[in-house]
Amino acid sequence: MQSTNLQPYKQIQGVYVHIPFCRQKCLYCDFNSYAGFGADVMAAYVGAVCREIAGYSKDLPVNANASIYFGGGTPSLLPVDCIEQIVSALKQYGYWQQPREASIEANPGTVDLAKLKALRQMGFDRISFGVQSLNDDELRAIGRVHNSEQALEAIDLAKQAGFTRINADVIYGLPGQTMASLQNTLTQLVATGIEHLSVYGLIVEDGTPLQKLVDAGKIILPDEDEAADMYEFVQAFLKARGFERYEISNYARNGAYSKHNLVYWHYYPYAAFGAGACGFNGSARFTGTPAVRNYIEGITNGKPVYDVERLMPAVQFEEFMFMGLRKKSGVNLLQAKERFGVDVRQKFGAELAPFIARGLIKNDEDGHNISLTEAGMEVGNQIFEIFVTD
Ligand code: SF4
Structure with missing residues (x-):
């Protein structure tokens, strides 16, 4: 489809694919993600995503360089052939042409060298790890399945597989976190040579197990002053090490910005596939039904799976x-x-x-x-x- 002469905000500039599976639900998580589904449901889900891609009516042309982002959940939990099926469908239907960036989220402990190499070979050129902390007590306190050693190993393996564009997500304000442990996490991550960090303050979302534990006094979080000090520390620490804060929560060295996230921040249109995935065509938002089985059933039976929100x-x-x-x-x-x-x-x-x-x-x-x-x-x-x- 011809797209070169249109203004960038009249073309699909990014493509998001949601993989809602996780090995275990983290205590603070309110994302659309689920633990406990087996290989059969995952395979059915992948089939549904491919059908959705095939049947999606493009009301805007797709820019030839539209960025790709597989997020979740834990996309790296899917077997390689499942990821490959989705990539093939995106290519077949014109969403994956010459992407300016193809990114995938992964969790430490769900990747090995062979899988990372396969992802590189498929064309992913950026990987984003949910590291969160390199302190094992902190990781356990928020219900992460990995430990600090696995996190550092995952980054190392990604480099060995040929990824040069690597992000790590980090959270401050964790239960039991101190300024020293936060410093230790950031020091080690910076030392890996990665060029992008996303750093967020912990939010206790309503209805999460974390909220119940905090309300019951079973988990003590750093108080507001400590969290504010951590926030300031993050800014100063990363700035001194050459990281530019190019967005409120995102830091990059050498201009290694997330090109896909820039699509959102430029408010450009993007397509989205999968349960609970949210797309935007410039004047309306389309949100896929969040429940995995409802999504699969809806797609299989040709029923609408979207809520449409028209924006004034x-x-x-x-x-x-x-x-x-x-x-x-x-x-x-x-x-x-x-x-x-x-x-x-x-x-x-x-x-x-x-x-x-x-x-x-x-x-x-x-x-x-x-x-x-x-x-x-x-x-x-x-x-x-x-x-x-x-
Ligand atoms: S890995 Fe991410 S998406 Fe999955 S449960 Fe944990 S925070 Fe939520």
């Missing part, structure tokens, strides 16, 4: 600003005007002025771009409020 233009603009300002590079105001007909300076100049005066938002010299300063990122939510319309 004001909401689209709000989301565009919200996503764009998460990036260090900020928002291009010419694009805001072109895409949404909104002159940001004219409409929001009065609200933005105090934040600019306090050094929380900066303008570039030609006035075509606004972005949050490092201090602004700390109070991002207050700034995002400006653009909320209701």
Whole structure:
């Protein structure tokens, strides 16, 4: 499909595939992921995903360089031939052409050298490991199945398999975590030579086992002050080691940004396949039914498996600003005007002025771009409020 002459926001720029299986459910997790399904359900699921890919009606053309992202859950839990089936379907139906990046999430303990080599051979060029911590007590406290040795080994094996683009997810504010243990985790990860880290604060989500344990006093989390100190420590530590904070929670050396996540932050359209996967065509969001068996059954019987949420233009603009300002590079105001007909300076100049005066938002010299300063990122939510319309 011809896609080169269209603006980037009128093409599918990314493709997400959701693999909702995990070996064990982590205590803090509220993602759409499930433990306990066997090989038969996984195979049926993969068949359904391939059918969904084949039957998806593209209302937008797919950019030839659309990025690919297999997320979860734990995609690396799938056998190689299952992953290969999905990759083949994406290629056959034009979603996987010459991707600017093809990324897959993996958990330590679910990969070996042969599997990692097979993934490289299929065309994945980036791998993202859910490391979270390199302290075994902390890992156990949040119900992770791996230990620190397996995490470091997984990174090493990925390098041996030929992956040069490797991310590790890290969480701060874990039960029992100290500044020293956080420092130790980051020191070891930086020493592996990987060029990307995603660092999040632990969130106690409603309804998770972690919430019950915290409420019952069985798990003690670092208090707010300690968590705030950890957050500041992460910024300073990574900055001093050459990591650029290019998005609120993401850090890269040598410009090794996540190209797929940039699609979301640019608010570009993306396709999504799988249970609970969420796609976006520029004006509506499509969310697949989350339950694995319902998804398989729906696809098999040709029943609709999506909830469609149409987004009012004001909401689209709000989301565009919200996503764009998460990036260090900020928002291009010419694009805001072109895409949404909104002159940001004219409409929001009065609200933005105090934040600019306090050094929380900066303008570039030609006035075509606004972005949050490092201090602004700390109070991002207050700034995002400006653009909320209701
Ligand atoms: S591995 Fe990730 S998706 Fe799976 S249960 Fe743990 S946090 Fe959730």
